[in-house]
Amino acid sequence: MRELDRRTIEEVGIPAVALMENVGRAIAEEVIRWCRERRDVSSGSRQGAGSQSESPGDLVPAVQGDAALRLEEPEREHWLVLAGKGNNGGDGLVAARYLREAGMRVTIVYAVEPGSLTGEAALQREAARALGIPVLVHGEDDVDFTACTGIVDALLGTGSRGAPRGAYAELIAAANGSGRDIVSADIPSGLDADTGAVHDPCIRARRTVCLAFLKRGLAQFPGAEAAGEIVVRAIGIPALLCAQQNVSTFLLTEEVLRTRLGVDTARRRSPDGHKGTYGHVLVAAGSLPMSGAGLLCSRAALRAGSGLVTWALPGPLLPPMAGAAPEVMLASATAADWHEASAARVLELLAGRDVLAVGPGLGRFEGDGRWLRTLWEEAACPMVVDADALNMLAASDDLDAWKPRQADTVLTPHPGEMARLAGLSTAEVQRDRIRLASEYAKAHRVTLVLKGARTVIATPDGDAFVNATGSPGMATGGAGDVLTGIIAGLLAQGASGPQAAAFGVYLHGLAGEAAARRRAHPASLVAGDIIEAL
Numbered sequence: 214m215r216e217l218d219r220r221t222i223e224e225v226g227i228p229a230v231a232l233m234e235n236v237g238r239a240i241a242e243e244v245i246r247w248c249r250e251r252r253d254v255s256s257g258s259r260q261g262a263g264s265q266s267e268s269p270g271d272l273v274p275a276v277q278g279d280a281a282l283r284l285e286e287p288e289r290e291h292w293l294v295l296a297g298k299g300n301n302g303g304d305g306l307v308a309a310r311y312l313r314e315a316g317m318r319v320t321i322v323y324a325v326e327p328g329s330l331t332g333e334a335a336l337q338r339e340a341a342r343a344l345g346i347p348v349l350v351h352g353e354d355d356v357d358f359t360a361c362t363g364i365v366d367a368l369l370g371t372g373s374r375g376a377p378r379g380a381y382a383e384l385i386a387a388a389n390g391s392g393r394d395i396v397s398a399d400i401p402s403g404l405d406a407d408t409g410a411v412h413d414p415c416i417r418a419r420r421t422v423c424l425a426f427l428k429r430g431l432a433q434f435p436g437a438e439a440a441g442e443i444v445v446r447a448i449g450i451p452a453l454l455c456a457q458q459n460v461s462t463f464l465l466t467e468e469v470l471r472t473r474l475g476v477d478t479a480r481r482r483s484p485d486g487h488k489g490t491y492g493h494v495l496v497a498a499g500s501l502p503m504s505g506a507g508l509l510c511s512r513a514a515l516r517a518g519s520g521l522v523t524w525a526l527p528g529p530l531l532p533p534m535a536g537a538a539p540e541v542m543l544a545s546a547t548a549a550d551w552h553e554a555s556a557a558r559v560l561e562l563l564a565g566r567d568v569l570a571v572g573p574g575l576g577r578f579e580g581d582g583r584w585l586r587t588l589w590e591e592a593a594c595p596m597v598v599d600a601d602a603l604n605m606l607a608a609s610d611d612l613d614a615w616k617p618r619q620a621d622t623v624l625t626p627h628p629g630e631m632a633r634l635a636g637l638s639t640a641e642v643q644r645d646r647i648r649l650a651s652e653y654a655k656a657h658r659v660t661l662v663l664k665g666a667r668t669v670i671a672t673p674d675g676d677a678f679v680n681a682t683g684s685p686g687m688a689t690g691g692a693g694d695v696l697t698g699i700i701a702g703l704l705a706q707g708a709s710g711p712q713a714a715a716f717g718v719y720l721h722g723l724a725g726e727a728a729a730r731r732r733a734h735p736a737s738l739v740a741g742d743i744i745e746a747l
């Protein structure tokens with residue numbers, strides 16, 4: 214993820230020192246909010262230890278304006294600001310000033326000899342000195358971490374290379390060992406901003422104030438774990454500049470869905486609409502040993518708002534499935550189980566329908582690659598390709614010869630399926646999720662949903678969205694079938710591939726969170742609960 218270089222920023226007339234002022238203020242505001250939330254928790258007036266959500270990598274809305282810098286009884290707080298030599302350190306020094314202005318006790322702990330700071334960081338050093346903020350220098354002074362109530366980590370930011378060295382490593386280890394809450398500036402020191410690789414040592418933050426843009430490393434594990442709760446704060450860089458700098462990775466929020474993807478998240482059914490208004494999904498899924506996947510997918514497509522859903526399934530499944538979901542229409546696609554020639558029957562059933570969802574519970578069968586290729590090339594409508602259909606895609610050695618699809622196509626692999634699609638190991642996929650998903654989506658002109666903790670939605674145009682909704686309880690059989698149905702249901706209502714994939718993943722996660730709250734224990738979630746909670 215390219216950082217905006219300082220020259221570009223200054224070219225549009227934003228002096229770096231002004232930017233740093235905005236940054237330091239944003240960090241101070243988030244520290245003060247953290248203090249307020251932590252006090253509320255200890256007084257029992259709010260849930261969650263200092264945040265609206267507990268799970269790491271979650272996004273919470275920022276609070277801004279002068280009120281954001283006010284704290285009752287600020288003198289109860291004593292925060293250490295660990296400052297490195299670069300501009301991340303400079304950010305911390307500005308934050309130290311604002312925290313001091315708010316009446317808190319603040320001590321700056323320099324990782325290096327303060328005289329070695331340069332540029333804007335040196336300016337901030339002088340400003341802090343003029344305010345008389347106490348200073349300790351690591352290696353020269355004893356730093357008592359137990360005497361503080363919190364720590365600002367402004368040691369290393371996007372200029373960090375490799376594992377923290379020397380004083381930086383010692384301060385990171387001491388801060389982590391102190392048991393005090395840590396708020397990190399931009400990224401937790403010791404984290405690789407691009408890949409999310411966590412070096413040893415790496416700060417374990419409770420909150421990370423990410424500046425201007427989501428850094429890719431924060432959006433995927435293990436980085437997301439080190440970052441704690443992520444707050445992305447605007448710092449005065451014009452949106453136009455973002456576009457010019459092809460900022461392409463976004464944490465998925467309602468705002469990003471609306472502004473970047475044009476999703477109408479508040480969409481309501483029109484009063485004069487009828488079931489035909491909201492599209493018709495054809496689901497080609499399920500097999501004799503795996504019928505439930507097709508059922509979950511079909512039900513989810515309806516719950517997502519599709520006007521009608523037809524499930525094309527093997528004939529023998531029709532009687533047992535007939536009553537399972539009265540709202541879903543059933544159509545026999547084969548006399549027995551799936552076979553190569555049944556693709557023609559699926560295409561026949563596709564007449565008058567708007568979207569094809571293919572894959573859940575299909576199983577593998579003789580000629581299945583040619584079966585999928587027929588649907589891929591002949592189905593003129595948007596298509597969602599999941600599960601075994603992805604494995605058929607991965608197994609096809611002539612994919613480049615397949616006629617490119619004109620309609621929107623969404624692939625929804627989990628890491629193992631992505632590994633087969635990309636010819637990599639699952640571990641290799643997990644190490645660089647955003648880049649791999651983006652490269653595949655652009656190369657094949659598809660929208661690719663790489664599932665897993667922090668699902669990535671990569672678009673054909675190069676955007677990548679990282680989802681932070683969801684609950685660990687969603688790691689349950691059938692949850693992927695439900696997501697496929699949701700995406701198909703949104704496509705049926707006219708959403709584009711990127712819109713349906715991003716909004717579908719976002720909704721799927723919200724529904725999983727809602728369903729988990731209704732359960733005695735999140736682990737007792739089943740896929741059907743997610744459909745009910747949509």
Ligand SMILES: NC(=O)C1=CN([C@@H]2O[C@H](COP(=O)(O)OP(=O)(O)OC[C@H]3O[C@@H](n4cnc5c(N)ncnc54)[C@H](O)[C@@H]3O)[C@@H](O)[C@H]2O)[C@H](O)CC1
Nearest residue numbers: 236298299300301369370371372373374375376377378399
């Ligand atoms: N570019 C922007 O859009 C903005 C950036 N801001 C802040 O600036 C930092 C990046 O600052 P930079 O000076 O480039 O680097 P760092 O402060 O991260 O640190 C570099 C500093 O640390 C030394 N160093 C590097 N790696 C290691 C290591 N492994 N161990 C020890 N020391 C290391 C290196 O020698 C340098 O001295 C960005 O994160 C933001 O916080 C602004 O906020 C505005 C917008």
Ligand SMILES: [K+]
Nearest residue numbers: 369398400402
């Ligand atoms: K940092």
